[in-house]
Amino acid sequence: MLKYGLASMLYKAVSWKQKLPCRAVIKSFNKKFPKAKYTSWQRMAGTVWEAAFLWQDKEHTALFDESGLWLETHTYMPLGNVPIAVRESFRNENTPEALVKVFQLKTPQGTYYEFQIYKGQDPLKMGYDAQGKRIENSIL
Template sequence: MKVLKLLFMVVSVTGLSAFAIKKEVPEKVEEAFNKKFPEAKAVHWDQESDHEWEAAFKYGGHRYSANFMDDGTWKETEHEIKLKQLPDRVRISLFQKFQNYKIKAQEISETTNGILYECEIKKGKSKLEVAFDEKGELKKKEVLTGEDED
């Protein structure tokens, strides 16, 4: 019984130690980031998944985030914008489709597939993230839970 307890403790500690080790940002990712955002300041990296990295940084006086794959492929760049910066078609569509919702935050998301305008909205206890293309067409509607909110 003591041997099993000792073995369990060793496995648990070893597992926790392995979990706590943070991987370094791949060189290709850093090179691609520096090429795309040469003036970036205060860069902080997080690993989003096994093969995706996200940089949070300041650029041109604004806070941004950008995602890159392990091989340096750029995936997405996001930054917050003011409500008045949403294109008219997006604002109109947002207000028509989500009447009585309060707009909590909005951002622009640039990807290889184009630009999306993402908004976090709330009505009562219901919180959603919605995304529109430049024409004002709804492209995504996702229910937010406490874990999903920034």
């Protein structure tokens, strides 16, 4: 009995340290991002997996839970590709010099835009919906 308990604990420890997610995650990823290239995986906090990859000539990261449920996708984008309403909202609140990066964030709830900026010495994330309405402001 003790032998099976130890074997079970060892299996769980090895599984936790694995470098690739389970089949459900891989299958869900391949369905959502067919023909993705150069995919690398990293286990995030808890049971979330992050894939970094090239798809449709753009760099992306996507999060999946262990059941294979897609949680979100981040895509880097130049400021010029951000919708005008979002860009104008950002410019009304910030100087272009403050901008570090812009990401398009897709979730099951919708599409958002995340601006990483510096206000003084503090790094901040500012989020907007597709209509330019502010939805987030938090310190990184």
